Amino acid sequence: MNLTQLNAISPIDGRYRGKISKLADYFSEEALIKYRVRVEIEYFIALCEIPLPQLADFNTVLFTDLRKIYIDFTTEDAQKIKDIEKVTNHDVKAVEYFIKEKFDALGLQKHKEFIHFGLTSQDINNTAIPLSIKEAMNDVFVPHYFEVVASLEELVIEWKDISMLARTHGQPASPTRLGKEINVFVVRLKEQFKLLNDIPSAAKFGGATGNYNAHKVAYPTIDWRTFGGEFVQKKLGLQHSFPTTQIEHYDHLAALFDNLKRINTILIDLDRDFWTYVSMDYFKQKIKAGEVGSSAMPHKVNPIDFENSEGNLGIANAIFEHLSAKLPISRLQRDLTDSTVLRNVGVPFGHTIIGFTSTLKGLNKLLLNKQKFEQDLDNNWAVVAEAIQTILRREAYPNPYEALKGLTRTNEKINQKSIADFIDTLEVSSEIKKELKAITPSNYTGI
DSSP, rough: OOTTTTTOTTTTTTTTHHHHHHGGHHHHHHHHHHHHHHHHHHHHHHHTTTTOOOGTTTOOGHHHHHHHHHOOOOOOHHHHOOOOOOSOOOHHHHHHHHHHHHHTTOOOOOGGGGTTTTOOOOHHEEEEHHHHHHHHIIIIIHHHHHHHHHHHHHHHHHHTEEEEEEETTTHHHHEEEEEEHHHHHHHHHHHHHHHTTTSSSEEEEEETTSSOHHHHHTTSOOOHHHHHHHHIIITOOOOEESSSHHHHOOOOHHHHHHHHHHHHHHHHHHHHHHHHHHHHHHHSOOOOOOOOOOOSSTOOOOHHHHHHHHHHHHHHHHHHHHHHHHHTOOOOTOOOOHHHHTTTTTTHHHHHHHHHHHHHHHHHHEEEEEHHHHHHHOOOOGHHHHHHHHHHHHHTTTHHHHHHHHSSSSSSOOOHHHHHHHHSOOOOOHHHHHHHHTTTTTTTTOO
């Protein structure tokens, strides 16, 4: 049975495949195999460049042909490796045998035993996977992140002068401006992105238990630690973790996942706020011909995009949480639990991208209902009490807080007239009274 959107078990490979298909280039089984081949080839080339005595006569012109093995890697190549794995029952060894067959085809039989020389499978996995994550971050995550931030920044400018009744504890509070409230999320997202840039893409490379045992016993005069560090940094663009056990300790990867989780959490917070604003009628939503909001209620236009985003970002965070908590823990010099969970690393990225896309879709549907903003402000004149009592404090008026509390903490409606009448009773100068009467819920919005 061929995998389709209708029979896929996971929605990111089914219903939402179109939104995250680019991630397959980094996190699919085929992508992982390709990254492994890439590391193996680059490692062999690095051995030639030392050069090891047995590789000193290797024709460097052939480096181009070797790199074509992974640059021109096909689905058929990936399937060939999977077929070899059915015999070896070892995924990385299958990659080694595949490359050896390629060497045979190139007439390089005498050099092929230096493929995977001195390495363990985790030297390949713990470089291939961090490399795939780094490139997925740069090529997929970051553009989607910037798209969300750019959309929010446009709304900050567009709605910078829209006065809005704030609500703390769900109750009317000192007014604010809509653009400023959105800017809170922009700044939060940017702060987390700065932290994201400080997290190294780290990789383990050092043999069976991280000590270059096999390398040193074969070539004791070579500085293998320096070689490993330069290979990981210069060839792969990663940070070399040293010392390690057989596997990467994953502390930096855990930090990355925790950081991504915080970014998602900020967007969940934003999704819920906009969902609430829609429910308060602060926004209408653009209507698309033919769409149905409810199977029973024809009038409904639901904020489903913010709901979809919240749900997907929540699933992403649950998996990021497990990865960041589990990966840094491994029994003694290694166990296999990291291997199986790392195969799921693309899943939270998938749900994250779906969440980003849905948030953007929701934002693009919003239609400002300015009349509702103004109505809410006009219905809540009590919020200017803070302003009045603060000016009275400035003027050393006796017990101003208590005076305003007596006016506003009643069940009677507070409006512009009752506020003005109250101001007239105050024993202050006419200039102060004029200053106080100039304050409205719409203009009491601070900096």
